[in-house]
Amino acid sequence: MDITPIYSRNNWNNLSENTAKEILLHLVETQLPGFTIKSFEQFNKFNQSTFTAVLDHNGSEFVFVPGDTIVLGLDKWAMADENKQKMAGLLEQSTSETDTFIRERLSPVRTVTVSPMIVERNIRATGYFAVAMDDERLVTDSYFEKALQELRNTPKEKYIYTVNDSFRLEKNGSNIKAFLYEPSSYDELTTEIATTGFRFPTEDEWEYLCGGGSRTLYPWGDNIDYSKKYHHFAADKDSDEPYFLDTPNHFGIIIANNPYHYEVMMDSEWFLKAGDGGCNICGGGGLDIGYLPASTYYRDINIFDEEMNFKDEITGDYTFVRRIKRLAPDGSIY
Known part of the structure; x- marks a missing residue:
């Protein structure tokens, strides 16, 4: 065939x-x-x-x-004055300085060939493994009973309670599952996934999966659409309205929908994409600066901060993975 x-x-x-x-x-x-x-x-x-x-x-x-030969990276865009002025005000810069700020955080323009892939539709949490609800390591944690009670009392059908570097409880209807946390380094995580026959995307592959080669800051254009509902900025939106980016994209995957969520890359200098762990939002960046790290070609320079030690402990509440398999020219998987 x-x-x-x-x-x-x-x-x-x-x-x-x-x-x-x-x-x-x-x-x-x-x-x-x-x-x-x-x-x-x-x-x-x-x-x-x-x-x-x-x-x-x-x-x-x-x-x-499907694969393709495509242009990735970005060095120019057409941001509306309203968006640019909001960003400049938040950064306390001129609009030209804001352009420089953005350009310094975008991957360079290049032409790449991306192999066809089998791609996981949703990201997966890292560092957590399932345990029984009566696991001794869980029930002896001083926060366990409080977390369990909160899940039982919440009217929400789905709810997650996480205690950093300790455990996570996930509610889905009347079902509650428990997970304990175990840290892994970047090398440990990527080696482990390779042994299962999968891998994580490269930066090139991730940008292709996110934007499909679109020549704009975001997959939809160069501006934040203030009429839409975004994670962390939905207080004045109809509760039944879906989040803007939580529906499948043109490839059928959900990607770059929450700037608190990093995704781990393989075989790439820029080993984290899709967000900044929420740093810009927590720093008062609002929607415009807050969602810039979730744009297609954004590179978070802070991942190389020695104090953050990302590669020593890559797992955690803000770091996620997406498994892929590539199809080689002979049809084999690698």
């Missing part, structure tokens, strides 16, 4: 749905043991579109993402 269309998004998008389905079925049957196809779907968002398969692997959802 000719699978070459999977290496060009334009060629992939020009296929009929039946041909695309045949290729996806072939890939799963021949190259992806342990994966099953749940559905075929067309994802549309921010003027981009992809027909793909949603896959299941041990209860986790993945999607197929």
Whole structure:
């Protein structure tokens, strides 16, 4: 079977749905043991579109993402005066200084070839492992009973109570699950994922997954849309309205939807993307500065701060991972 269309998004998008389905079925049957196809779907968002398969692997959802040769990075954009002036006011800078501030935090423009991938749709927490609710290490923690009582009393169907560097309780309806925390270094985490047959994205792959090659600060354009509902900035929004970025993007994944959430990269100098751990928000940056770290090409310079020791303990409440598998030109997985 000719699978070459999977290496060009334009060629992939020009296929009929039946041909695309045949290729996806072939890939799963021949190259992806342990994966099953749940559905075929067309994802549309921010003027981009992809027909793909949603896959299941041990209860986790993945999607197929076609490869491409594409321009990434950014050195110019067209921000509206309203947005630029708000950012300049928050930074206490001129608008030209604000342009410099942003440009210094964007990855350089470059042309790259990205392999087709099988990509996990949602990020996964790091450092936490499931334990029984009566685990001695859990019940002897002085905060455990308080956390458990709060979960039982909350009217919310889904709720997470986290005690830093200790434990986490997650409620889903009447079901409560417990997790203990165990730290890992960057090397330990990336080595462990490699032994399972998966990997994490490179910076190039992540930027492609986030923006699809869009030539703007954000996947949707160069400006914050103040009419939308964002995490941490939803106090005046309808509680039933979905968060702006919590729906699947053009590849069918949820990505860069919360600047408190870093994602771990592999084989890249910039080993964290997708946010800044909430530093700009906590520092009073508001929506405009607060969500800049979640933009497609943003690089957080603070990840190299020796005092933060990110690589010594990469896991924790603000660090997440997304598993992928690449498809090589011969159709094999690597």
